[in-house]
Amino acid sequence: MSVSPIGARIPMVDSEAKVTGKGKYADDLSLPGMLVGKILHSPHAHARIRSIDTSAAERLPGVHAVVTGHETPVKYGILPIGHDETIFTSDKVRYIGDNVAGVAAETEAIAEEALRLIKVDYEPLPAHLHPEESMRAERNLIHDDKPNNIEKEYHHHFGDVERGFAEAEYIREDRFDCAEVTHAALEPHSTLAAFEADGRLTVWSSTQVPYYLMKTLASTLQMPEEKVRVIKPLVGGGFGGKSEVIPLEPAAAVLARKAGRPVKITYTREEVFYAHRGRPRTIVELKTGVRRDGRLTAVEARIIQDGGAYCSYGVVTILYSGQLLNAMYDIPNVKFDGYRVLTNKPACGAMRGHGTVNARYAFETQLDMVATVLGIDPAEIRRRNFLKPPCRTINDLRVLSYGYPECVERVVERSGWRDKRGKLAIGKGIGIAGSHYVSGAANSIIRSNMPHTTVDLVIDREGNVTLYTGAAEIGQGSDTVQLQIAAAELGVELRRMKLVAADTSRTPIDLGSYSSRVTFMAGNATVAAAREARQKLLSAVAHALGENAAQWTIENGRVFQRGEPRRAMSFEEAARLACGSDSEIKTTGTYSPPAEAQGGKYKGAGVGPSPAYSYSAQVAEVTVDVESGQVTVDRVVAAHDCGKAINPLTVEGQVEGSVWMGLGQAVQEEMLWEHGHLMNPGLLEYRSASTLESPRIETIIVESHDPEGPFGAKEAGEGSLAATLPAVVNAIYDAVGVWITSLPVTPEKILKALEEKRHRTESRSH
């Protein structure tokens, strides 16, 4: 029997490099003659730049380059419709931390001194700091071409919500307010840029998107793409915070060009917080209509996101918040009004669970409110609204595999839900919720017809197998999963495999590690490349021996005629035989999402469609101290439908990490702003949880075997995050009978809600 690496708990292939300290991250790299780059950030939230005088900085000994916005006029942005940033700004600053100038110097101290010597004459402007006020502004707009400081608004209506609400027997309306949170990956962003004598640029950077970075470097530096090479070393976590071009990346490159020497910029932790691109503060006004039996009749959402000063991924984020209200439950009528609003704060972008998290929290919490009023068990109201796949949702999302019902049953079972819900002592509670996420976006950001990913596979004469992929390992285990897939499809041992990844001059194009796309998309391309390589090798072997290729197979690196494993030849022999007079066998696999998975034709339809959706159901147990208002999460049981766990070890790691990040947002993390200043730009002040505040998380893997996924696999890295927030909030209701509609759930909010509840009870009893 063959031992397939699919489904095996295999340690990540780069783990030894990480545990020994030998693996190199961007800031670990250096080059001869390398300079230190530093960026001058704006001290104003909103101001016009009257003039910049860099002459004193330029005269400082040890300074090799000073660059300002006048030298960097080309606009860029991750979305084609959102090109509103320049490497350095020249007309205005739009948030505290905006990028005004860069210097490259021999030491960090000299670079910092040079920044102090740059004189900028600012004319302060009124700052727009609150989204609901900003979207009414008519003057001093953040970008002249964005009236009312609205980056983008969408108005979707599927079915007929008026009819749906008319059919409802109970309607509930609530306003939810979720604070802004950020990725805070442990590795601060770092970029090393160096030019060759012939003008070619090489950039090593902490990026999730080497290909987009290469394109943006070429456009902003006005260079041909073939002269730009981006190499991704080890990346110390991303969570979306490195999924677009971050200002230090083109800044390092433009400084290196001007200085004529390599330049490295590494952000301080404070700069990381201000670079941000995290999850926006989101206000969700939600209205849900149900029949008495709990069946949903209509959902209407008005969602406002506080996007910060630049577009970033914003248009996609606001669309996700509306579009992914849909692919979990059967909702016949949906209306969505979404507003992505500009404010004078750092730009928000993509963060784990992109766009879906806060809307999911609101929806799943309100669903529990509804269930409570109707006297329906919260697990049961979810069952009554399950989709019946295969199907297309009302907004044209195609759903094939759907492990959500099994997720619900498994967490109900494991958590002891039936014995606990509504039956625990006062102060103890249990709550349930669900979430889902895309396995890659079916429509690429760059609106190109090229495949979303391409991988090359090479078998050399010695039987070594090398996979070339542009996919970006960022700690999630994608390199390992791709190798497992290739080894399984080819029929060889994992130890024979080597991976060359994420080097735009050496590896084929992959769009990057975002929207949980790599296992599904690069995985499918890997299957295709390996399948073809296997066929090529077997037919060459059979041909050389004058036999019929159909009779031949490869298992565990042994090549033999079916039924005659004892007469097998080694993979090395087979490779040599198959290569003949060639040096290698090379195949290419690609993946493009099928047309049926690409969604509808309406405006905004491009965001939300995916070839497959993951599902999660979670049960959280909490303790609420009614005296202090402190919430302690005691346990989370999370069931995640990842289609097929290629590597259960890394799937569990992804689910646990998602749940934990969701817990952070639920009970403690929050970016605190005052007058455009971030009040807590440090990991302790931001309250990133330690081992002592982190509960038991029990992961249950559910395998729904997606018909289009590689070996049936779907995403595992993001879909579990969103369910954690409402599961905790619903558990708090079970514990103390109050609904918390504002995140994070601080002790103050609990005490206020308990106080209000007491008043209501007292006034009713009088």
Add this chain to the structure above:
Amino acid sequence: MNNLNSTRITLHVNGKTCELEVAPNRLLLDVLRNDLGLTGTKCGCDDSSCSACTVLVNGEPMLSCLMLAAAYPDREITTIEGVASNGVLDPLQVGFCEEGGAQCGFCTPGMILTAKSLLEKNPEPSDQELREALSGNLCRCTGYIQILASVRRAIDLLREHQPQGVSQR
């Protein structure tokens, strides 16, 4: 500014003695990474929040971002590069590989060194003792579940090896 005169310092790192000229205000983290090329010690925060820069000083975990390089001439400093011996991984390193304790890997060196210090003093820590020992080391990837499992795996490995008298160091 770099106007402080360099001074000659001695450091004992991973069993080797290094003599070098550094400014007296330079931090041990900086000297390890940039003068000695020991980049396994990470800088995650600049303000002693995250403990990614943990090194062992005479066996005790300390934050190299808070230490002046010149102030430790007589101490034995261990960085992550000094944990494996002759290419044989320490049980903690094996545990972190096998149980998924290293996702992005950036907190891993500090985690392993902190755990190593704990296990040398207390080879059978309770869950609470383990959590307390690691509570200063922040991780954003794992939710700590697989990190705790990794240390538990190392404890099992150490226990298995002990009766045979096999050295763990």
